[in-house]
Amino acid sequence: MEFDRREFTTFLLGAAASVSVAGPASAQSDPLPSWNDGPAKQAIVKFVHATTDAASPNFVPLAERIATFDQDGTLWVEHPIYTQLVYCFDRVPDLVKAKPELANVEPFRTVLTGDREAIAKLGLDPLLKIVAATLTGVDVDTFRDEVAKWIAETRDPRWKRPYTELVYEPQIELLKYLRSVGYRTYIVTGGGQDFVRVYAEGVYGIPPEQVVGSAGAVSYQYGAKGPVLIKEPKLLLNDDNAGKPESIHLMIGRRPYFAFGNSTGDRQMLEYTKAGAGARLAMLVLHDDGAREYAYGPAQGLPDTKVGRFTPELYDEAIKDGWIVVSMKNDWKRIFAFE
Amino acid sequence: MEFDRREFTTFLLGAAASVSVAGPASAQSDPLPSWNDGPAKQAIVKFVHATTDAASPNFVPLAERIATFDQDGTLWVEHPIYTQLVYCFDRVPDLVKAKPELANVEPFRTVLTGDREAIAKLGLDPLLKIVAATLTGVDVDTFRDEVAKWIAETRDPRWKRPYTELVYEPQIELLKYLRSVGYRTYIVTGGGQDFVRVYAEGVYGIPPEQVVGSAGAVSYQYGAKGPVLIKEPKLLLNDDNAGKPESIHLMIGRRPYFAFGNSTGDRQMLEYTKAGAGARLAMLVLHDDGAREYAYGPAQGLPDTKVGRFTPELYDEAIKDGWIVVSMKNDWKRIFAFE
Numbered sequence: 001m002e003f004d005r006r007e008f009t010t011f012l013l014g015a016a017a018s019v020s021v022a023g024p025a026s027a028q029s030d031p032l033p034s035w036n037d038g039p040a041k042q043a044i045v046k047f048v049h050a051t052t053d054a055a056s057p058n059f060v061p062l063a064e065r066i067a068t069f070d071q072d073g074t075l076w077v078e079h080p081i082y083t084q085l086v087y088c089f090d091r092v093p094d095l096v097k098a099k100p101e102l103a104n105v106e107p108f109r110t111v112l113t114g115d116r117e118a119i120a121k122l123g124l125d126p127l128l129k130i131v132a133a134t135l136t137g138v139d140v141d142t143f144r145d146e147v148a149k150w151i152a153e154t155r156d157p158r159w160k161r162p163y164t165e166l167v168y169e170p171q172i173e174l175l176k177y178l179r180s181v182g183y184r185t186y187i188v189t190g191g192g193q194d195f196v197r198v199y200a201e202g203v204y205g206i207p208p209e210q211v212v213g214s215a216g217a218v219s220y221q222y223g224a225k226g227p228v229l230i231k232e233p234k235l236l237l238n239d240d241n242a243g244k245p246e247s248i249h250l251m252i253g254r255r256p257y258f259a260f261g262n263s264t265g266d267r268q269m270l271e272y273t274k275a276g277a278g279a280r281l282a283m284l285v286l287h288d289d290g291a292r293e294y295a296y297g298p299a300q301g302l303p304d305t306k307v308g309r310f311t312p313e314l315y316d317e318a319i320k321d322g323w324i325v326v327s328m329k330n331d332w333k334r335i336f337a338f339e
Numbered sequence: 340m341e342f343d344r345r346e347f348t349t350f351l352l353g354a355a356a357s358v359s360v361a362g363p364a365s366a367q368s369d370p371l372p373s374w375n376d377g378p379a380k381q382a383i384v385k386f387v388h389a390t391t392d393a394a395s396p397n398f399v400p401l402a403e404r405i406a407t408f409d410q411d412g413t414l415w416v417e418h419p420i421y422t423q424l425v426y427c428f429d430r431v432p433d434l435v436k437a438k439p440e441l442a443n444v445e446p447f448r449t450v451l452t453g454d455r456e457a458i459a460k461l462g463l464d465p466l467l468k469i470v471a472a473t474l475t476g477v478d479v480d481t482f483r484d485e486v487a488k489w490i491a492e493t494r495d496p497r498w499k500r501p502y503t504e505l506v507y508e509p510q511i512e513l514l515k516y517l518r519s520v521g522y523r524t525y526i527v528t529g530g531g532q533d534f535v536r537v538y539a540e541g542v543y544g545i546p547p548e549q550v551v552g553s554a555g556a557v558s559y560q561y562g563a564k565g566p567v568l569i570k571e572p573k574l575l576l577n578d579d580n581a582g583k584p585e586s587i588h589l590m591i592g593r594r595p596y597f598a599f600g601n602s603t604g605d606r607q608m609l610e611y612t613k614a615g616a617g618a619r620l621a622m623l624v625l626h627d628d629g630a631r632e633y634a635y636g637p638a639q640g641l642p643d644t645k646v647g648r649f650t651p652e653l654y655d656e657a658i659k660d661g662w663i664v665v666s667m668k669n670d671w672k673r674i675f676a677f678e
Binding site (some may be wrong): 044063140193194197201206207210211215217218219220226227229236237242245246249250251252253254268271275 | 402458479532533540546547548550554556557558559565566568575578584585588589590591592593595607610611614
């Protein structure tokens with residue numbers, strides 16, 4: 001009567017259909033076809049068995065099955081520059097149009113020149129100035145619409161594709177696989193929560209309430225058309241490093257059983273996950289495929305870069321604590337869906 | 340194979356069974372038996388029809404069905420004092436045992452006397468001192484265990500029952516009814532998020548990740564047994580008044596379709612909910628039943644109290660904006676399950 005039975009049936013069947021991927025029929029159908037057989041893939045399958053098989057001593061009740069994923073460099077490309085920073089730079093001309101006095105103020109002046117080398121040399125403080133100016137001062141609905149438009153229109157310079165196509169196909173398979181066995185998949189990103197929420201549902205199948213990210217304060221105000229939430233230039237959550245487990249506690253309130261990252265910014269999230277009782281799996285992407293994507297570290301002698309640092313110390317901690325290091329080159333048969 | 344099919348089947352059947360409450364069979368079974376027939380109950384049923392019937396112009400997709408409930412005074416008794424404050428007072432002796440120097444420091448000295456009248460007269464600043472001292476300085480797991488123990492052992496002075504039995508049966512029915520038609524029910528409370536999360540799942544069927552509340556910062560530290568999250572005396576989210584829609588944006592990222600409160604602290608949450616497009620329902624509990632519970636306002640000429648103020652201005656705004664005011668006396672056939 002009042003409930004839309006068709007919709008709910010689809011919902012149930014959708015869940016059931018996904019489950020069958022991991023059910024008895026899965027002997028034929030591999031839920032992770034883009035992963036090469038090897039220790040990483042085996043560790044995932046072993047973890048899923050250990051935590052979802054009712055006969056397992058490490059069985060985890062459905063409600064507690066939480067998996068957290070970093071985004072930049074873990075779910076999609078982060079090199080040579082975080083996508084959200086490209087958005088911020090692209091917003092500067094509109095910002096200067098609205099506030100012409102900024103045209104001759106640094107760092108806006110440099111961004112307006114379009115000089116990539118000069119922009120790449122901007123330090124942290126100038127960058128934060130640009131971030132604060134371009135991500136705040138609007139209401140959350142306007143911001144969402146602006147990001148959605150930008151995401152739909154913008155192409156990356158290397159592959160000439162929307163940034164939302166630069167997601168790693170093996171990870172999309174992994175997200176679906178974990179969900180099919182009852183895990184709720186969360187993004188826990190140093191990037192902006194409001195930014196990532198715009199496309200996370202469409203791209204990763206992760207709804208807004210399961211996106212945890214860095215977040216500025218919003219303020220409730222009365223606009224011309226009613227109440228609005230204005231994005232303020234005040235950082236509320238810095239969701240990186242120790243901020244990741246801290247935000248996980250705030251936003252989820254449960255310790256994850258599974259966590260996936262790729263850089264020192266994910267270290268504490270992986271430590272926190274691994275320190276829980278029972279079977280827990282912590283994984284790290286190592287970007288060692290310069291041909292198909294990028295190669296950077298500086299772990300394993302790969303070039304050191306500013307973005308997404310995977311240090312030798314992180315590598316050592318991973319080996320010592322039984323985290324799984326995933327080699328893009330060796331563990332991933334295919335990196336992008338468009339390959 | 341790796342998936343626990345029995346558990347998942349129960350999960351699916353559980354959902355399906357709940358759905359049938361609102362399905363065609365519901366002509367026989369009333370999902371809200373503790374609600375008297377009247378405008379409030381009718382408004383709820385009408386709202387559910389409008390947002391979940393696929394043929395309705397105001398149909399809401401499953402993923403967007405969000406309902407938010409204040410806790411104190413909306414889901415359970417808040418008079419004469421918020422339960423969490425009782426917890427804080429009860430923690431003072433242990434606190435002084437650990438830090439004997441506090442025994443002669445106000446306001447701890449007053450609390451230790453047990454003089455109820457003197458304690459009732461403590462102002463906001465002394466109260467905040469007690470709150471900060473008793474809710475912080477421990478790791479989140481220890482805090483959870485301490486609250487769980489206190490909740491299990493403590494009885495309220497009037498009914499001589501655990502506080503978790505002082506929940507309003509009509510609201511428990513409403514939570515279940517909304518969930519049965521696909522709404523996700525959230526608590527959005529001025530109370531402490533970590534406190535409410537301890538019992539919300541057992542008492543309300545609301546999991547930790549759907550409890551939004553006032554929250555202090557936690558800090559990630561390395562303890563003797565591994566990483567811990569320590570509760571810090573630093574307020575991160577003040578989830579009251581304008582803080583409610585602000586936290587809803589942070590924690591959920593979607594505007595609710597349904598919101599229920601009882602005091603001026605819920606005003607902005609109800610405004611924000613009602614200001615969304617389509618069919619939205621905002622409701623307020625009016626505590627006008629001094630015999631079965633408590634009577635306070637000061638709306639409708641009820642006594643003014645410090646706790647949970649329902650002002651004449653709030654009443655006027657409710658009438659003007661089409662919010663539904665629920666009279667405990669007239670709309671609720673039964674208030675407590677133990678009646």
